[in-house]
Amino acid sequence: MEIEPELPAIVEGGVKGSRGTVRESSIYPSLPTTPCFLDILLLRLTMMLALTLLPWRCFVIRFVSFVVVGWMAVVSVSAQQLSNPKHVDSADKFHTIQSWLPTPGVYRTASGAPGPMYWQQRADYDIDVTLDAEQRSLTGNCRITYHNHSPHTLSYVWVQLDQNRFRTDSAAIMSRTAPSLTGRSPFSSIQTLLTEQTFDGGYKLDSVTQGAPDQEQGDPAPHLIVDTMMRIDLSEPLEPGESTTFGIGYHYNIVDAKLIRARGGYEHFEEDGNDIFEIAQWYPRMTAYTDYTGWQHNQFLGSGEFTLELGDYHVDITAPADMVVAATGTLSNPQEVLKEEWVERLSKIAGKKKPSFIITPEEAKENESKESDESDDGETKTWSFAAENVRDFAWAASRKFIWDAMAVKVGDRSVMAMSYYPNEAEPLWSQYSTESIALTLEVYGRYTFDYPYDVAISVNGPVYGMEYPMICFNGPRPDDDGTYSKATKYGLISVIIHEVGHNFFPMIVNSDERQWTWMDEGLNTFLQYLAEQEWEEDYPSGRGPAEKIVPYMRGGNQRPIMTGSDQILQFGNNAYGKPATALNILRETVLGRERFDFAFREYARRWKFKRPTPADFFRSMEDAAGTNLDWFWRGWFYSTDHVDIAIDSVELFVIDNGDPDDEFERKRRKEETEEITLDEERNRELRRRIDWQPGLKDFYNAPDYDEDKVEESDRKAYQKHLESLDEEQRALLRRTTKFYVVKFVNEGGLVMPIPLRIHYADNTQEHVVLPPEIWRRNSKEVKKLFLTEKEIVRLEIDPRKEIADTDKSNNHWPPKLEPTRFDLYKRKKGDSNPMRKAVEAAKKAEKDADQEDDKDADEDADKDADEEASESSDADEQQDGKEKSPKESKKADPKSEDAPKSKGKSAGQQEDSKKDAKKSGKPPASKEDDQ
Numbered sequence: 001m002e003i004e005p006e007l008p009a010i011v012e013g014g015v016k017g018s019r020g021t022v023r024e025s026s027i028y029p030s031l032p033t034t035p036c037f038l039d040i041l042l043l044r045l046t047m048m049l050a051l052t053l054l055p056w057r058c059f060v061i062r063f064v065s066f067v068v069v070g071w072m073a074v075v076s077v078s079a080q081q082l083s084n085p086k087h088v089d090s091a092d093k094f095h096t097i098q099s100w101l102p103t104p105g106v107y108r109t110a111s112g113a114p115g116p117m118y119w120q121q122r123a124d125y126d127i128d129v130t131l132d133a134e135q136r137s138l139t140g141n142c143r144i145t146y147h148n149h150s151p152h153t154l155s156y157v158w159v160q161l162d163q164n165r166f167r168t169d170s171a172a173i174m175s176r177t178a179p180s181l182t183g184r185s186p187f188s189s190i191q192t193l194l195t196e197q198t199f200d201g202g203y204k205l206d207s208v209t210q211g212a213p214d215q216e217q218g219d220p221a222p223h224l225i226v227d228t229m230m231r232i233d234l235s236e237p238l239e240p241g242e243s244t245t246f247g248i249g250y251h252y253n254i255v256d257a258k259l260i261r262a263r264g265g266y267e268h269f270e271e272d273g274n275d276i277f278e279i280a281q282w283y284p285r286m287t288a289y290t291d292y293t294g295w296q297h298n299q300f301l302g303s304g305e306f307t308l309e310l311g312d313y314h315v316d317i318t319a320p321a322d323m324v325v326a327a328t329g330t331l332s333n334p335q336e337v338l339k340e341e342w343v344e345r346l347s348k349i350a351g352k353k354k355p356s357f358i359i360t361p362e363e364a365k366e367n368e369s370k371e372s373d374e375s376d377d378g379e380t381k382t383w384s385f386a387a388e389n390v391r392d393f394a395w396a397a398s399r400k401f402i403w404d405a406m407a408v409k410v411g412d413r414s415v416m417a418m419s420y421y422p423n424e425a426e427p428l429w430s431q432y433s434t435e436s437i438a439l440t441l442e443v444y445g446r447y448t449f450d451y452p453y454d455v456a457i458s459v460n461g462p463v464y465g466m467e468y469p470m471i472c473f474n475g476p477r478p479d480d481d482g483t484y485s486k487a488t489k490y491g492l493i494s495v496i497i498h499e500v501g502h503n504f505f506p507m508i509v510n511s512d513e514r515q516w517t518w519m520d521e522g523l524n525t526f527l528q529y530l531a532e533q534e535w536e537e538d539y540p541s542g543r544g545p546a547e548k549i550v551p552y553m554r555g556g557n558q559r560p561i562m563t564g565s566d567q568i569l570q571f572g573n574n575a576y577g578k579p580a581t582a583l584n585i586l587r588e589t590v591l592g593r594e595r596f597d598f599a600f601r602e603y604a605r606r607w608k609f610k611r612p613t614p615a616d617f618f619r620s621m622e623d624a625a626g627t628n629l630d631w632f633w634r635g636w637f638y639s640t641d642h643v644d645i646a647i648d649s650v651e652l653f654v655i656d657n658g659d660p661d662d663e664f665e666r667k668r669r670k671e672e673t674e675e676i677t678l679d680e681e682r683n684r685e686l687r688r689r690i691d692w693q694p695g696l697k698d699f700y701n702a703p704d705y706d707e708d709k710v711e712e713s714d715r716k717a718y719q720k721h722l723e724s725l726d727e728e729q730r731a732l733l734r735r736t737t738k739f740y741v742v743k744f745v746n747e748g749g750l751v752m753p754i755p756l757r758i759h760y761a762d763n764t765q766e767h768v769v770l771p772p773e774i775w776r777r778n779s780k781e782v783k784k785l786f787l788t789e790k791e792i793v794r795l796e797i798d799p800r801k802e803i804a805d806t807d808k809s810n811n812h813w814p815p816k817l818e819p820t821r822f823d824l825y826k827r828k829k830g831d832s833n834p835m836r837k838a839v840e841a842a843k844k845a846e847k848d849a850d851q852e853d854d855k856d857a858d859e860d861a862d863k864d865a866d867e868e869a870s871e872s873s874d875a876d877e878q879q880d881g882k883e884k885s886p887k888e889s890k891k892a893d894p895k896s897e898d899a900p901k902s903k904g905k906s907a908g909q910q911e912d913s914k915k916d917a918k919k920s921g922k923p924p925a926s927k928e929d930d931q
């Protein structure tokens with residue numbers, strides 16, 4: 001029911017104090033004098049508070065407000081007090097975001113589903129590629145058949161040449177800002193910087209042709225390379241519904257992925273002389289052409305990933321004959337490339353409940369150590385793979401691979417979960433990799449749709465974490481001696497869940513990564529959290545729970561989630577952590593699991609193998625959940641507001657029954673309990689004039705005069721009043737219900753539901769959640785009435801930490817003091833006193849003149865400095881996401897075993913620290929991007 005604006009009008013008359021109680025006032029215009037009924041009383045609180053001020057003779061109920069329990073100092077003037085009558089909170093946090101979203105139409109509907117004329121382009125690939133393992137280069141021939149499903153005639157197309165990012169003159173490298181060079185830099189950082197300046201990277205194109213799809217060899221096609229993209233001018237316009245074929249011959253040098261941050265590359269193993277190749281962005285890929293942006297013309301600068309068309313792939317990979325190749329798709333010629341025993345073992349996988357080896361650790365060891373005759377001879381094998389309806393293709397090759405596999409049931413199909421890793425990854429990988437894949441397929445499938453492909457592969461190599469259709473690259477390994485920290489173990493499980501999970505977002509729900517990172521990373525990190533929690537109880541998830549995002553939300557240097565990928569600040573928190581947390585809150589607190597899960601699944605199914613935009617996500621969620629969530633998207637995705645809701649004051653009102661004797665008694669009690677003022681007390685000593693000067697006392701000075709005394713006439717009037725009421729009204733007067741008015745203040749700006757725990761004097765408690773719409777007319781402060789027969793003794797906002805409230809100190813009434821602990825320590829003598837050191841050193845030198853002891857003091861000083869520096873540089877390294885050698889990480893993280901929560905850094909965290917490092921311009925050393 002609407003609340004009428006009576007109160008402000010009355011308040012302007014000077015009735016209401018800023019944060020105090022309602023005071024008596026004589027300004028009472030012609031208010032209605034109709035009898036009140038309970039429903040009116042409950043629903044029209046503000047009006048009733050105004051009526052409080054009326055004498056009972058007006059036949060209404062009066063309230064006595066006798067406790068004012070606001071605890072905060074008056075820090076601001078309330079809206080009602082301003083002389084300008086306009087509402088001070090002009091920002092409408094519930095204003096529809098429809099005007100920010102693209103107009104729905106035939107391609108994308110207002111409900112968030114693909115429209116009746118939805119279209120997307122298609123690109124099928126036929127690629128022959130040869131790996132030169134000696135030279136660490138690739139030579140390829142790529143035939144792309146491009147289908148124009150758009151209603152537009154195209155006179156040119158754009159192709160992505162992502163390897164060009166590694167050219168020394170690429171926009172990515174030239175636009176990188178200077179790293180911090182002060183202090184200590186790891187060798188690897190400087191090596192990275194130098195390598196980037198000299199590496200002969202980027203595509204070398206041997207030929208670019210165009211022809212009809214059935215034409216074996218097309219004609220040379222005019223083309224122009226613009227950084228990481230190439231425009232091919234078509235010989236004649238490509239009409240809607242037509243197809244054409246491009247042929248591109250190329251070669252390029254593979255990056256050292258341990259040195260240059262990349263999403264693929266090689267890793268060299270000094271001890272046995274072998275490499276692991278993880279090959280990605282390795283062929284010219286069609287740029288996406290869409291209904292909402294035409295050609296996706298954002299260049300590849302490093303952060304914004306890939307916007308790709310779906311299609312079918314036939315890929316022939318020629319590699320040294322003794323290498324094992326893993327790839328997107330299914331292997332078409334196992335008999336030609338696999339050993340007989342491997343084929344045999346593969347055929348026995350079905351029905352086994354645990355992963356089993358196809359290539360055992362011993363066989364891998366043997367393969368990597370023997371001086372292979374085959375490779376000496378330059379003998380090669382060609383592995384043929386086929387993949388349908390994928391947006392990309394990646395592969396890996398090495399002599400070092402152990403290979404295990406397990407069949408995972410998905411619906412009525414069986415998916416092969418497989419892992420490839422060197423002996424260096426053991427024993428961690430055979431225990432956890434394939435099991436993590438299986439968990440991911442099960443959990444993600446439940447929240448979205450059944451995993452549609454036949455294989456799901458995890459490969460260990462130089463790339464910390466990167467996803468491709470059916471295959472992903474994951475980096476964590478145990479230490480050299482085979483032991484590992486808790487962080488490494490859970491880091492591995494998390495990164496595999498995350499990267500396998502990317503099959504769903506964005507490999508199948510094919511969002512525009514180059515523009516919107518959150519659409520795949522955020523949704524994926526959210527599901528990663530759900531999957532992690534199904535691995536084991538108290539899994540140390542780094543992202544997902546509301547509390548984990550609080551430090552970021554509290555901090556500065558932010559941009560909204562709805563920020564283009566390459567302009568994002570604090571990449572991981574912005575695009576992984578915040579959207580994942582927002583969705584978790586939407587699920588747990590705003591919509592509830594049932595409605596959220598239905599809507600989320602609906603979105604995933606609608607856009608499976610299609611390309612959604614943010615609007616399609618927002619609209620689908622609202623449409624399927626049956627709730628307007630514009631306030632939510634506005635707050636969490638379009639703003640940098642944070643959640644901080646405070647209890648400002650609590651007022652208690654009770655019904656005044658109007659009985660004059662009761663009122664007298666109340667006054668008497670108040671006088672009795674009220675402390676005498678200081679001047680009253682001191683004035684007691686005064687000799688008063690009427691006491692010594694006769695004739696000054698009169699009626700009013702008589703001892704039996706009491707101005708508050710109840711007269712018989714008062715009682716009669718009251719009785720008369722009671723008789724005029726009906727039974728229901730009289731019962732209402734007898735009620736002892738307490739009317740608590742709690743004022744909430746929104747300090748953070750983000751409007752949210754208010755989860756509130758109410759503690760009563762009888763030791764019971766109640767949990768209520770006030771819906772976010774409570775803020776719809778005033779997003780800065782609201783009052784809520786709680787009616788109860790019991791006494792409220794304590795209130796707490798967000799006791800179960802579900803809304804990411806950044807300041808808990810104002811969440812309690814009465815205020816709760818949380819002690820902050822501080823350490824006491826003894827300052828080490830001479831820590832930063834080089835003069836004392838010099839004096840001591842001189843003394844020592846004098847004493848042991850024979851020896852060169854005077855160096856010791858300096859050495860001590862250096863050692864101290866080193867320890868300090870090593871601590872801070874370790875912290876920096878973690879921040880930068882640089883991969884440490886196993887030895888380094890052992891040294892770096894001595895406390896970690898004792899502090900498992902802080903240690904179990906999630907894959908997402910590591911990813912984003914890497915990306916953040918990139919954004920901050922710090923040389924990434926050996927860690928590649930993970931996304």
Ligand SMILES: [Zn+2]
Nearest residue numbers: 498521930931
């Ligand atoms: Zn990711």
